Amino acid sequence: AIVGAGIIGLAHAFHAAQAGMSVAVFERSAEAKGASVRNFGMLALNAQAPGEQLISAQKTLTWWQEIAPQAGIELRQSGCMFVARAAEEMALLNEFSHSPAMEKQSAIMVEREDLSRYSPSLRSENIIGAMWSSETWKIDQRQACRKLAVWLKQKYGVKFYFLTDVQNISPPYLITSAGQFNATHTIICSGNDFAALFPDDFQKTGIKNCQLQMMRTYPQPMDWQLGPFIMGGLSMTHYKAFSNCSSLQDLVTMQKERFRSYIKHGIHVIVGQEPDGRVTIGDSHAYGTDLNLPRSEEVDNLILHELSEMMSLPVPRIEERWLGQYAYLPEGYYLKLSPRDGVTAVTQTSGQGMTHGLSISKDVILEITG
Ligand SMILES: Cc1cc2nc3c(=O)[nH]c(=O)nc-3n(C[C@H](O)[C@H](O)[C@H](O)COP(=O)(O)OP(=O)(O)OC[C@H]3O[C@@H](n4cnc5c(N)ncnc54)[C@H](O)[C@@H]3O)c2cc1C
Incomplete structure (x- = not known):
């Protein structure tokens, strides 16, 4: 059973x-x-x-x-793209690009002027460079x-x-x-x-619970496709892929100073597109044993602000907001x-x-x- x-x-x-x-x-x-x-x-x-x-x-x-x-x-x-807006993020991607993992992940560095070839609505005026990998589904x-x-x-x-x-x-x-x-x-x-x-x-x-806050837009135009999942610097410190890079610590230090509210709510921004054209945006992380937190407007606004620094969606309007929980051990x-x-x-x-x-x-x- x-x-x-x-x-x-x-x-x-x-x-x-x-x-x-x-x-x-x-x-x-x-x-x-x-x-x-x-x-x-x-x-x-x-x-x-x-x-x-x-x-x-x-x-x-x-x-x-x-x-x-x-x-x-x-x-x-779908592939996946980490975009760098700060020097510390770019340094981390550059260091990673010289590691053996780079080839294993079929990853390549992307220059600012080539961003639109991977995803149409990235804000190249804010982005220094990026790393694209085919190894995401x-x-x-x-x-x-x-x-x-x-x-x-x-x-x-x-x-x-x-x-x-x-x-x-x-x-x-x-x-x-x-x-x-x-x-x-x-x-x-x-x-x-x-x-x-x-x-x-x-x-x-x-064991604890982790509560996350998520959003989804209305469908984007039929002729527009996000392409890869898009993530920023906060995801570089969230996921373990960069854990062997010595420049990770500089990024952690920078985020502690400049992204305090984001760190407080465990926010790292991921953007992905659904088969029906809607774009899913998240997320935040709150940890506890008996979590039943209400949805926070502040968290949504922080996520949407970070998103708007990375890209401008053709249809930014949010259709759906929800919470999710998973089991967590460090x-x-x-x-x-x-x-x-x-x-x-x-x-x-x-x-x-x-x-x-x-x-x-x-x-x-x-x-x-x-
Ligand atoms: C917002 C969010 C984003 C995430 N993004 C990703 C992602 O992109 N990629 C990824 O790999 N993972 C992601 N995860 C994690 C992933 O969703 C979870 O790890 C996974 O879904 C857990 O699956 P599960 O079957 O253990 O739990 P659940 O999906 O919670 O299913 C457990 C089921 O058990 C049932 N149940 C519980 N107790 C009983 C009982 N006593 N009798 C009968 N039924 C019972 C419940 O009703 C429930 O349907 C995300 C999680 C969240 C919340």
Whole structure:
């Protein structure tokens, strides 16, 4: 049995079904409503720390490339561009461009006058230079879980129990809002909900919630395309890809002085375009154990200000604003617990479940099946 039909639950359902297991997924909502449908759908291999996390992201991409066409989920190689507006940002990109990682990420430096060849609305008067990498993909996050569930049901006979809350697990029994079920093994993929099942086991790990604030514009004109995901200097210090660069510290120091409000709200700006032409903009990060913060106007304004320094969208008007939460731990990228014999709990803890889920779950299923 799998608890949760977000991407982590569905990824486990996929590998378990492929391994020949009989799989049932229990989801308390009518469909996935958590982080898995609230994100950017960004699979940024170029933003991964070198080593294990990069390998995990590469493996997940390979799985997506196999599954997405079969399940009818849109996946495209969007690429990604880090734009530098400050000397410290440019110094970091320049240093990175001489590292071996540059070639591995198929990254190239882009001169100010060439910016429009990559993305049409960047403000070249504000941007000193940029680094473009092909190693980022965009999955249609708003459709992925729904389509994956349909495909898993059709192709592998996975059973889905939506609107079914799992209230207690006492192996081999699952007590749910729809009655009692039997399972030889249960995998809990409850995302950022650590309160319902085995809360003490989760609590001991120091796990927290991270709350993010997001926005989406109305559709852009049909003949306009953003191209790659666009990120700025705040993303250079957020992601681990630049962690080996000695000039990173200068950028951190500069941001502490000049971007205080941004640092306070954990803001780094990412811009990505959806298949329907809308542009998704985010995000901020607030950490805590019992987070239920209201949406903050100040945070939206800071994000939109930073965006306006990087680019001018043809249709800047915001159509939708929302909050999202994911499970967070400062070290590592996922948490796996075994609170009882026959029960495993798995959650992705660096806010990149779309990027790592299919690889983490493959290892978990291999371990369970021996
Ligand atoms: C704003 C935002 C932007 C992000 N951007 C990206 C990105 O671009 N790329 C990327 O890789 N990652 C991104 N992430 C992270 C990614 O979305 C998450 O890591 C991932 O979606 C977590 O998946 P999940 O299945 O663990 O959790 P969820 O999607 O939250 O799913 C958990 C499910 O379990 C169900 N559930 C919980 N408890 C029970 C129970 N007791 N009984 C029944 N059902 C239960 C819930 O209803 C829910 O549907 C982002 C996250 C956020 C919030």
